[in-house]
Amino acid sequence: MKTGTCPKCNSKKVFCGAEIPLKKGPFGSNSIPIGLTSIAALDNYVCGECGYVERYVSNQGKLDEISRKWDTVELDEVAEK
Ligand SMILES: [Zn+2]
Secondary structure (H helix, E strand, O other): OOOOOOOOOOOOOEEEOOOOOOOOOHHHOOEEEEEOOEEEEOEEEEEOOOOOEEEEOOOHHHHHHHHHHOOOOOOOHHHHO
16 A cells, blocks of 8 residues: 555555644544553555555654554464464
């Protein structure tokens, strides 16, 4: 999606809301909670053809915070075989 192509319908009509004002959304609705007092705003990529949405945390400070506070997803042992 970040390369400008929709992974669902292959359309090139992909739009990015990374630079819109008030990106966190009303009441933080365009954000995810990291901890009690911290949220991370999301960059949305929207396909203008099929409406598919992809969301990213792009703020490096927030990504660092998540890697400190959140649990790592353990690899599924079955999938490794
Ligand atoms: Zn699409």
